[in-house]
Amino acid sequence: MKDKIFPIFLIIIFLIIFFIFYNGLQNSNIYTPKTNIEKNIPSFKAKIFNTDDNISSEEIFKNDKYYLMNIWASWCVPCRDEHPFLMNLSNEKSIEIIGLNYKDDVVKAKKFLSELNNPYNKIVFDEDGTLSIEWGAYGVPESFLIYNNKVIKKIIGPINENLLLEIKELIK
């Protein structure tokens, strides 16, 4: 009996390790950030685009309205793709689109807006990308749907037709 305990013990350990690794195989190793967590928006103070004035987050998100915080840059190609959808969304009365210009050149950004029109009610300027980190953003483009100072939806990557419909459904 005593001699049998040892092999049984070894087999049990082997099985435990086997199942841990086997379970690990099932997990996807591609990291996908969670996009459905309700989080309070960070409070910040930022420079208004193309001016020297500062604006605080409380001033931006003060109304009882939906807000879409869109991170964009003139050098970002997918931002061009999502621009028509933002223009479409800017016609909606119940939502305000706030732009966050990410690590951009002011002249080029202005050119980008004059070329493709400006869907933003306000634009804040994020010169070194630190403001986007406060928002928990990964890069450009990225959008946050905000209501009541809470992020209700986070969109990583460009807005497309389906996402536009989804946003319109949410803000009805």
Add this chain to the structure above:
Amino acid sequence: MKILKYLIIVYFILNFNFLNAEEVNIQNKITKNLRCLICQGQSVYDSDSEFANSLKIIVKQKLIEGKSEKQIYDFFENKYGKWILYDPKFSKNTYFLWLLPIFLFIISGLIIFKLFIIKKN
């Protein structure tokens, strides 16, 4: 008097660096333990992506503000989740990860003990 003037100038020049050597070390240590989320397989320290560069700036800012290493990790964990830390904290999800090596070490020690020492006797 002139020497004093020069000394003051040198003192000010030396103080232009906001971070001293020790703080730079801590900054490197922290950024090495942060995963660059958009360039997987690299730490923030190694990466030169826009995301990583912004993160480095934030770490530096927080250190200047006098935040501790733990406070900085907590900040990033709060923003991006546990995945951003290379060194996962001890929690109910990770206790197995932390205890397994110790467990295996003890078991293998017992095996060696049984095979070589008890048998010899």
